[in-house]
Amino acid sequence: MIKLGLRIRFFLYSNTLIVVTMTLVAVLGAIYQRGTYLDAIVSRGRSIVEAMAIPITYIENGAEISEAGLVERYVAEVMARNLDVMRYVVVTDAAGTVTHSSRPEMMGQPFARALTGESIGEEPQTDERQGDGGEDLLEIRTALAEDDRFVGTLAVGFSLEPIEREVRDVAGRVALVALVLMLGNSIMTALYVETLIRQILNLNQTMKRAGRGDLSVRAPSRRGDEVAELGDV
Structure with a gap:
């Protein structure tokens, strides 16, 4: 058995106490910071999604609107203003088929997480996912409705990298x-x-x-x- 001198033991005990204490502080601080920043991103994300849902629904279903590409241009403008967090936007019809997307390869494909008419009037749904490149994402989905008629789903992916950073x-x-x-x-x-x-x-x-x-x-x-x-x- 290794016999440690008084000086070495004093040094080890005191430094071990520092390491344990600061590790505990780091863990608790990280948990608190992550929760705080996650709440902030959820709040910001919901505001963006709810604001986007109104004009997208109007453009998609307004009889007087006939110009093509309006949804794509609107989505591009919103993403340009929120480059720090927004990663993708998906719009589907009532059947769950992608009609507009910031990722062209998704066009015409079924969207597995599309909502249904039962989601009208409910709070936007949120869940954490992992992007194709391994980036942690927060996806927020809300129902698109016109006169209580379900017309589709709006899903927006937000980066959680600011939280991890x-x-x-x-x-x-x-x-x-x-x-x-x-x-x-x-x-x-x-x-x-x-x-x-x-x-x-x-x-x-x-x-x-x-x-x-x-x-x-x-x-x-x-x-x-x-x-x-x-x-x-």
């Missing part, structure tokens, strides 16, 4: 603080070695010599406290 930043800041604390602890350990632990080690050596029969030995000490008194016993 913020969590990494929090972890980095906590790690930096932990490093500073460990450096400070190392300095304090060195000071304690000189002012306290060294005296205890000297007393240990004195007691060993006394145990070998040298009863005149005294532990060298510049202190005037209980440790010094033990050395004079």
